[in-house]
Amino acid sequence: MRPSRLSGSADLEALRESIRKSRASTPHRVTVSSGTCGLAKGSDKLVAALHAAVVELKLEGKVEIKATGCHGFCDIEPVVLVAPQGVVYQRVTAERAKDILSETVLQGKVIEDLLYTDPRTGAKARAADAIPFYKAQRRILTSSNELVDPVSVEDYLAIGGYRGMAKAVLQMTPDGIIAEVTKARLRGRGGAGFLTGKKWGFCRASAGASKYVICNADEGDPGAYMDRSLLEGNPHSVIEGMVIGAFAIGAGEGIVYVRNEYPMAVRNAGLAIQAARELGLLGKDILGSGFDFDLRLFKGAGAFVCGEETSLIGSIEGLRASPRQRPPFPAVRGLWGKPTNINNVETWANVPLIIDRGADWFAGVGTATTGGTKIFALVGKINNTGLVEVPMGVTLRHIVEGAGGGVKGGRPLKAVQTGGPSGGCLPASMLDLSVDYDTLSKAGSIMGSGGMIVMDDTTCMVDLANYFLHFTQEESCGKCVPCRLGTRQMAEILSRITRGEGQEGDLSKLESLAAAVKAGSLCGLGQTAPNPVLTTIRHFRSEYEAHIKEKRCPSLVCKALLRFVVNASKCIGCGLCAKACPVKAVSGIPKKPHVVSQELCVKCGACFEACPAKIGAVERSSGAPAEVQG
Numbered sequence: 001m002r003p004s005r006l007s008g009s010a011d012l013e014a015l016r017e018s019i020r021k022s023r024a025s026t027p028h029r030v031t032v033s034s035g036t037c038g039l040a041k042g043s044d045k046l047v048a049a050l051h052a053a054v055v056e057l058k059l060e061g062k063v064e065i066k067a068t069g070c071h072g073f074c075d076i077e078p079v080v081l082v083a084p085q086g087v088v089y090q091r092v093t094a095e096r097a098k099d100i101l102s103e104t105v106l107q108g109k110v111i112e113d114l115l116y117t118d119p120r121t122g123a124k125a126r127a128a129d130a131i132p133f134y135k136a137q138r139r140i141l142t143s144s145n146e147l148v149d150p151v152s153v154e155d156y157l158a159i160g161g162y163r164g165m166a167k168a169v170l171q172m173t174p175d176g177i178i179a180e181v182t183k184a185r186l187r188g189r190g191g192a193g194f195l196t197g198k199k200w201g202f203c204r205a206s207a208g209a210s211k212y213v214i215c216n217a218d219e220g221d222p223g224a225y226m227d228r229s230l231l232e233g234n235p236h237s238v239i240e241g242m243v244i245g246a247f248a249i250g251a252g253e254g255i256v257y258v259r260n261e262y263p264m265a266v267r268n269a270g271l272a273i274q275a276a277r278e279l280g281l282l283g284k285d286i287l288g289s290g291f292d293f294d295l296r297l298f299k300g301a302g303a304f305v306c307g308e309e310t311s312l313i314g315s316i317e318g319l320r321a322s323p324r325q326r327p328p329f330p331a332v333r334g335l336w337g338k339p340t341n342i343n344n345v346e347t348w349a350n351v352p353l354i355i356d357r358g359a360d361w362f363a364g365v366g367t368a369t370t371g372g373t374k375i376f377a378l379v380g381k382i383n384n385t386g387l388v389e390v391p392m393g394v395t396l397r398h399i400v401e402g403a404g405g406g407v408k409g410g411r412p413l414k415a416v417q418t419g420g421p422s423g424g425c426l427p428a429s430m431l432d433l434s435v436d437y438d439t440l441s442k443a444g445s446i447m448g449s450g451g452m453i454v455m456d457d458t459t460c461m462v463d464l465a466n467y468f469l470h471f472t473q474e475e476s477c478g479k480c481v482p483c484r485l486g487t488r489q490m491a492e493i494l495s496r497i498t499r500g501e502g503q504e505g506d507l508s509k510l511e512s513l514a515a516a517v518k519a520g521s522l523c524g525l526g527q528t529a530p531n532p533v534l535t536t537i538r539h540f541r542s543e544y545e546a547h548i549k550e551k552r553c554p555s556l557v558c559k560a561l562l563r564f565v566v567n568a569s570k571c572i573g574c575g576l577c578a579k580a581c582p583v584k585a586v587s588g589i590p591k592k593p594h595v596v597s598q599e600l601c602v603k604c605g606a607c608f609e610a611c612p613a614k615i616g617a618v619e620r621s622s623g624a625p626a627e628v629q630g
Contacts, residue, residue: 005280007288009166015279016157023158028063028105031081031146032092035070035232036225036264042094043067043078049097057101066155069145069233072387073133076116081128081146088128089114119383120405133384136402138365140373141349142389145233150268153275156236162281164356168244169289172355174204177248181351183359185371190216190307190344191419191448192524193370193437196351199341202331203249206339211251213242214335214342216312217258217265220304221420222471224451226375227345229387231258231265234349235272239295241348243286244355246293249341253294257312260299270297304475307449308523309342311477322477323523344449346375366392367436374435374447380454381408388452390435397431400454411456415539419448421468422528424535425461444535446528460557461540462547465532466494472529483526486517490533499560502548507537552623559603561622566607568593570617577618580610593617 006012030050034043050065071079076090082104089100092114103109115124116131125131148155156162168177182197203211215238219227231238242254256273258265273295276282284292303321305311310324313335334340350372354362363371370392376399378388383405390399396416400406407413413428418435424445426433433439437447455464473487490513493506514530521527537544546552553561566577566586571593578586578594585601588594596607596618611618 004278007280009170009287012157012162012166012287016160016163019154019158023064026061026064027084028059029066029081029083030063030100030105031066031068031083033069033071033077033079033146034067035145035229037070037074038077038079039264041077041091045094046078046080046092046097049094050101053098053101056098057106059101059105063101063105066149068148069150070229070387071146072137072139072142072229072389073131073384074386075384080114085110086127088116088125088131090116132405133386133388133403136398137389138373138391139389140353140365141230141234141237141346142375142387144237145229148234148236150233150235151271151275153236153272153279156234160356161236161352162240164352164354165240165243165281166287168355169247169286169291174248174250177244177355178204180359181248181354184354184362185366185369186347186350186354186362187370187437188343189346189350189374189449191446193447196343196347199331199343200245200248202329203251203339203341206332208339210253210336210338211246211249212335212338212340213246213249213251213254214309214312214316214340215242215254215256215258215348216307216309216342216344217256217262217269218300218306218312219259219262219345219449220302220307220475221449221451223379223453224377224420224449226377226387226450228262228265230345230349230375231256231262232268235265235269236276237349237352238269238345239272239276239282241351242295243282243293244351245341245343245348247291249339251341252292253296255296255298255316255335257298257300257306257316259302259306261302266297266299273297303477304472305477305523305525308525311523312342313340320477322479323525325522346450367434369438370436374450376450376452378404378452378454380452381411381456381459382406382454383408393434393436395432395434396426399435399452400431404454407454407456409456411458413454414457414459415455415461417445417453417455417464417532418451419446419528419531420451421471422446422525422531423448423451424531425455425464425539426535427539444538445531458555458557460498460553460555461536461543462494462553463498463555463557465536466491466498468532469494469529472525476525476529480520480522480526482517482520483522483529486513486520487526487529489513490517490530494533497544497547498553498558500547500551500558502544504548506548507541507544510537550623554622556620556622558622562603562605563598563621564596564601564603564605564607565619565621566594566596567617567619570615572615572617574612574615576610576612577607580606582606 047067080089080092128134186196187193311321315321330340375389388403415425417425473491478484573591585597608618
């Protein structure tokens with residue numbers, strides 16, 4: 001029975017040992033990845049089916065069914081781990097629940113059709129370390145997601161949870177904690193990359209009886225979900241890190257700022273805070289140390305600018321979210337005018353490991369300037385989509401070709417964008433670039449919070465820059481003129497270019513505007529917004545020139561520059577294209593070549609999709625005149 005409160009490290013360790021002993025009698029464990037991505041593919045139905053099968057096969061007390069957070073490999077969800085056999089199954093449906101228990105758990109047989117098959121080699125992988133996606137990683141933070149039911153504090157305690165916190169508040173001094181975090185070379189994983197220990201030191205040195213720590217879980221980058229998955233899958237690691245940080249800084253209250261669009265993260269974090277409070281791991285006199293600290297959740301409304309710390313503070317205070325002039329920095333005057341320290345989810349989750357295992361262990365992974373690993377959300381035209389955790393300093397090639405399994409469909413790699421909508425687009429020729437804060441910055445990109453988008457040769461870089469510039473322009477709070485008007489002017493120029501209305505001198509205007517926006521914007525949103533434009537102009541200038549001078553989109557993406565025509569030498573007159581056209585732009589008689597009216601065509605591509613691939617009579621072209629005559 002869980003005690004109401006723990007009064008010291010002896011109580012904590014006794015509870016931990018009791019939990020471990022009680023679980024030792026259960027010989028088998030079946031774990032199902034049930035984060036947001038797993039639920040989207042039916043993991044909840046699978047878990048229910050496994051529980052029903054346990055009863056049907058009379059396995060109560062012999063098999064533990066555990067629903068955990070995301071395991072990272074989102075392409076193959078739901079993922080099932082069977083222990084102690086060490087077998088990994090992928091894309092498991094509820095209908096296979098009984099098979100897993102009756103064959104693998106009871107008989108030790110491997111179900112071949114549920115194993116992961118490497119698309120490049122055809123080899124089947126029985127264990128996780130045999131799957132290239134996992135083999136290419138160094139999973140320090142994300143590995144805990146496979147072991148912990150996020151709503152079970154007992155699970156977190158069983159893997160050593162809150163041991164670092166107990167060590168910090170009972171055995172270390174605040175200055176000693178800050179020195180250890182500084183020695184570990186932990187840098188803020190939210191994007192700025194500022195040394196965490198140094199940041200904590202500033203806040204500790206600030207005068208004030210009331211101080212705050214905040215977890216920034218307002219993850220707004222399109223396609224990025226590293227923080228969400230950590231908060232969904234292991235919220236206690238974030239809570240533990242915040243308690244350690246608060247003790248080091250001298251803060252008595254903390255806030256987890258999470259966007260309301262993350263319902264599972266909100267729920268799991270809330271339950272974790274409640275459980276920690278009941279055990280005396282939050283609240284008054286934590287573990288009998290005399291240290292008082294408590295946490296609460298604050299749900300954000302989804303404004304991208306709230307990822308910037310002063311905008312986030314304004315949001316908590318009930319104000320319109322917009323950045324404030326710095327200095328003074330939040331470490332001196334933050335929430336309600338009090339010294340405040342803000343770190344993101346991944347940063348906080350690293351702290352307990354540093355205190356528990358030591359700074360030397362953490363600094364032994366990564367580079368000379370940055371310790372530890374970084375989690376990336378690898379998305380786009382890539383074979384293996386998911387969360388990739390690698391040591392700081394590995395190359396883009398290691399991530400894209402190793403963990404990512406290369407470009408989907410075997411197409412040529414064109415570019416990789418790092419850092420979300422404010423990141424830069426790096427060409428395939430830079431694939432051996434080291435992934436760290438300083439190297440990416442020199443290349444014109446940023447680390448950001450960890451978004452990474454892979455693009456193949458079908459991606460139009462002008463269209464991509466246009467998309468991201470419009471995103472940042474729409475998300476601009478409008479407070480400062482360079483960001484408000486500069487990004488709008490840049491977006492208008494890019495839109496003209498994609499419509500075939502580009503003019504000589506547009507590239508110079510874009511570069512000039514970008515420099516002004518970067519130099520004059522108040523916060524990081526405006527200062528980094530031009531990055532996609534500048535890097536695509538630098539590395540893919542010929543594509544811009546094709547759009548401007550030739551009114552042609554080489555990648556056949558920009559709708560206004562496309563033409564759909566019927567190749568008379570291939571057309572058999574089946575009429576499928578005419579039936580698919582929503583505006584009757586395709587005409588012809590049966591068994592005779594059809595024609596697309598360019599005056600009526602709305603360039604939806606329905607005729608192109610309807611034409612059988614083995615015939616391929618409907619063809620796309622860009623520019624005028626069309627290369628293929630209809």
